[in-house]
Amino acid sequence: MMGQIGPWQIVLIAVLVILVFGAKRLPDTARSLGKSLRILKSETAAMKNDGAKTDADASTSAPADTTAPRTIQAAPGDIESSRPVDEPRRTSQG
Numbered sequence: 001m002m003g004q005i006g007p008w009q010i011v012l013i014a015v016l017v018i019l020v021f022g023a024k025r026l027p028d029t030a031r032s033l034g035k036s037l038r039i040l041k042s043e044t045a046a047m048k049n050d051g052a053k054t055d056a057d058a059s060t061s062a063p064a065d066t067t068a069p070r071t072i073q074a075a076p077g078d079i080e081s082s083r084p085v086d087e088p089r090r091t092s093q094g
Contacts, residue, residue, distance in 0.1 A: 021029055 018026065
């Protein structure tokens with residue numbers, strides 16, 4: 001029987017979560033967790049796409065000055081918290 005979670009253990013865990021976070025804060029906590037998971041999912045997808053794009057761009061590279069500035073967004077569709085990315089400029093020395 002060790003290692004199995006029964007119905008009484010689930011009820012006990014639920015009661016402890018309600019006592020720790022409070023009934024009023026649980027929806028906000030769940031909403032924040034969902035938003036964080038969405039951000040994580042979009043960032044991992046962007047990293048995968050960026051890796052594939054880098055491989056494709058290696059054969060046909062364009063000058064960096066002709067591309068539009070990149071922005072970082074907190075969540076898909078979130079315009080208010082986006083900000084431009086300051087990318088390092090390449091010099092002839094380095």
